Amino acid sequence: MTDVPLVTPIRPQLAVSASIFRDGKVLLVQRAYAPAQGSWSVPGGRVEFGEPLHAALAREVMEETGLRIAILGLAGWREVLPASSGGRHFVVMSFAARWAAGEPILNDECADFAWLPPDALGPRTLTPGLQEIIDAARVLVEA
Numbered sequence: 001m002t003d004v005p006l007v008t009p010i011r012p013q014l015a016v017s018a019s020i021f022r023d024g025k026v027l028l029v030q031r032a033y034a035p036a037q038g039s040w041s042v043p044g045g046r047v048e049f050g051e052p053l054h055a056a057l058a059r060e061v062m063e064e065t066g067l068r069i070a071i072l073g074l075a076g077w078r079e080v081l082p083a084s085s086g087g088r089h090f091v092v093m094s095f096a097a098r099w100a101a102g103e104p105i106l107n108d109e110c111a112d113f114a115w116l117p118p119d120a121l122g123p124r125t126l127t128p129g130l131q132e133i134i135d136a137a138r139v140l141v142e143a
Helices: 053-065 130-142
Strands: 013-022 025-031 044-046 069-079 090-101 112-116
Touching: 013 053, 013 069, 013 130, 025 053, 025 130, 044 053, 044 090, 053 069, 053 090, 053 112, 069 130, 090 130
Parallel strands: 013 090
Antiparallel strands: 013 025, 013 044, 025 112, 069 090
16 A cells, blocks of 8 residues: 555645534533644534535534534634644634434543533633633524
């Protein structure tokens, strides 16, 4: 078998994430793989070509956590630049959502999960900008 070199995308990749609220708490997941291995974040992932953002978000949340959600609206966005992500560049559209059904059943991308008060995430290592996104999502949930 011939080794195929890793091709670095020439454009940013679009991703989505969800701050999911249930009973006044937000769901955090611990990333199992690099580049954010061990860090805590919210569920999400890449948008496939031709896939609407809301469909991508519902799919990614279901794949990572087994949960169904009700999407409330866009809470903000952030960029993950190549210097901090193993050479990849992502633009992440982050949404506020409410838990609709299911209990967390994690896939292999997530090592652990916790439902936490959004203003008391504890001594966890968070992905950059996560607290700000959760705060913005909380405003939409409480509106």
